[in-house]
Amino acid sequence: MSSNKSVRGLLGRKLGMTQTWDENNRVVPVTVIDAASNVVTQVRSAEKDGYTAVQLGFGAVDSRRVVRPQRGHFEKAGVTPRRHLAEIRTADAESYAPGQELSPDLFTAGELVDVTGTGKGKGYAGVVKRHGFSGLRASHGVHRVHRSPGSIGNAATPSRVFKGIRMAGRMGRETVTSQNITVHSVDTEKGLILLKGAVPGPRGSVVMIRSASKAKGVDT
Numbered sequence: 001m002s003s004n005k006s007v008r009g010l011l012g013r014k015l016g017m018t019q020t021w022d023e024n025n026r027v028v029p030v031t032v033i034d035a036a037s038n039v040v041t042q043v044r045s046a047e048k049d050g051y052t053a054v055q056l057g058f059g060a061v062d063s064r065r066v067v068r069p070q071r072g073h074f075e076k077a078g079v080t081p082r083r084h085l086a087e088i089r090t091a092d093a094e095s096y097a098p099g100q101e102l103s104p105d106l107f108t109a110g111e112l113v114d115v116t117g118t119g120k121g122k123g124y125a126g127v128v129k130r131h132g133f134s135g136l137r138a139s140h141g142v143h144r145v146h147r148s149p150g151s152i153g154n155a156a157t158p159s160r161v162f163k164g165i166r167m168a169g170r171m172g173r174e175t176v177t178s179q180n181i182t183v184h185s186v187d188t189e190k191g192l193i194l195l196k197g198a199v200p201g202p203r204g205s206v207v208m209i210r211s212a213s214k215a216k217g218v219d220t
Contacts, residue, residue: 008106009088009210010035011058012193014117016203020184020194030184031199033207036191038102041077041085043093052093056102057082058206084206104186104193111183112212117201121173131166176200180212 012035019029035058042055061083063071074081077098107113127133127149135147149168153161177200184194193209201207 004091006092007088007090007211010038010102010106011056011084011086012207012209014201014203014205014207028184030194030196033193034191035104035193039079040096040098040100041079043096053087053089054093054096055087057085059083086208103188104191105188107183107186109183109185112180112215113183114177114179114210114212115181115199115207116177117199117205117207119172119174119176119200120202122171125171126168130171180215
């Protein structure tokens with residue numbers, strides 16, 4: 001199904017967080033995103049692909065590290081190989097052209113955006129850290145199993161553990177979307193976008209910035 005609304009988006013690399021000041025001389029925590037090397041690598045149409053979308057390429061990569069099918073894909077678009085590819089479904093895909101470069105001025109200060117990134121991986125974690133379990137009592141006959149999950153189901157009936165039981169396991173490294181984040185400022189010369197507050201992912205990770213899907217107003 002094709003998107004029935006126009007969506008603007010860019011790929012960027014999270015450089016980290018810092019602080020700046022607004023027009024009222026108040027300190028504003030911001031996340032700095034490097035979104036300088038975005039280029040359109042393909043435009044999908046409803047007639048040929050069944051939906052309308054724009055494929056973006058981001059981040060330079062040595063052509064020797066690109067397999068031949070991808071190399072031909074980039075040559076067809078007339079662009080140098082890119083490390084990351086992502087699609088954005090939008091109703092105005094025909095307004096883009098392969099090889100077109102997109103700069104951070106696609107967004108303006110004060111605009112609301114959605115940011116999607118991959119959260120930090122925390123490794124194997126127990127139920128206390130992973131799910132916020134309170135654990136067992138620390139006294140009155142309890143053995144040294146204070147951070148254990150406790151019972152995970154009945155014995156004879158149903159004689160199995162139901163799916164979805166919260167247990168220990170790998171934590172983090174999930175795709176997270178933060179909605180309605182305000183664009184503080186845009187530096188076109190340096191290719192930077194400053195977003196108010198924090199966004200998902202560690203420093204150096206790649207994030208997707210898109211037009212806010214549930215924006216009801218501009219945050220001041």
